[in-house]
Amino acid sequence: MGITKTLNDDLIANRSEVSIAEFEASRRLGAREGVGGAASWAVWGNENDDLTIFEDSAAISPRLRKDVVLIGANFGLGGDTGEFPPFKNFHARKSGGDSKLRKAITGTALEGAFLTDIVKDYPTKDAKGLPTEIKSGTLDTNRYVLSGFKTEQEALGLSRDTLYIPMGDTTRILWDLLVDRGVIPAEQRVFHRAYGNGPLFKERPVTYLRHYAGAVDMVQAVQGLLAQLNLR
Template sequence: MVTKEQFETLLAEDVFECVPEYRESNSVEPGGPFSDHVSWAVWREETEGLKPVKASNDKSILSFFELLEGEIHTNVILVALNSGKRINPDKDDWAWSTFHSGPRDYFLSRALKGTRISGAYMTDIFKGLPTRTGADLLKENKSLSTEERASRFQAMKTIFNREMEILGVGSVEQIVCLGDDTYAAFDEMFKGERNYVKATHYSKQGISKEAYNEEMSSLDERLFGKTSF
């Protein structure tokens, strides 16, 4: 399980602190603390007065470690592509907002409910960059020179490894890459150094809630084995 010290380190440490040379050479602004780019697979329950999108975007449940203690974990790490540029970096409730601020986040919230993945650490492999969307990021990555691309990928790999160091995660813990682009980028960075698999991204167009629920249920069994009664 996650400790209060680990939780508070993520709230305080800037994502570029471990790669100052990248920030300096690329004139990148401070990326903000890890908590601006990561979160936990914990969401508010939907009720008659709290509809799916609002429930998934309600971050009050993430406000304090004491609300999450014993529930959040690193048994599995969920990774998506791009944390995006903060719309309002001075907003008080920005911490842990990623995966809890979009119109399709409730797909993931519903699909993970009742699984052993629930409570997992969630992050994006590219952090602190000015690109707003995954499409913007992929376009920019494609425009980089070979040297610039290698520098960016190495910096993001170092940042990810720092996250795992903070959380005490080694190379054996299971990482789930959400989406083809995430998996491709993660594979390019790590080349088998970590234990990772691919799953459908919850924003994929055309996938039904039922199909996504079934995929996450199957993923749960794949990662943890069947539950015996």
């Protein structure tokens, strides 16, 4: 009888490393129109906002992986995205949510994953209104979604085999809406499609990563997600 594999097993066995050149390309993403300050990595220093860990490309690159992407809904720091240094997203000094994400991911198979948002270069504090803006055409999806999505994929050599893990229900809704509208390829691997019927977390299917901004134990959420059975 074969051994049942989990998402954690899959991520450990299929790690795709990031070269120094690719990391340097990710640093330049912050200045690209359509990406803004969205691009970052799931690694943190001793303090949540310590960006010095990204200064030495040769030292940080081996800690990163590009086969999995953790993706949020929107750039929520507010203001002009050009004002923020590279990799600042998800590394805010006073963000309790970012601290929870750091604590939950550090030391797991998700550490080092690429971090970004679906809607880029479009600062907004509340992501809940984004589906309505997309449906009404108020939000230019070619400019604020597709352009940055393609730029990130090209810079890091990502493909349709790259596994995207949505963080939060709004992110999942946005992703499916954009796929339905042809903005994001339907063939792109997304966690809640690839891993559908695994174990439960708090009596709910583990179909995506719960959002760290809410009242959720992120350590348990990440552990539950990684325990999801690999159904591919």
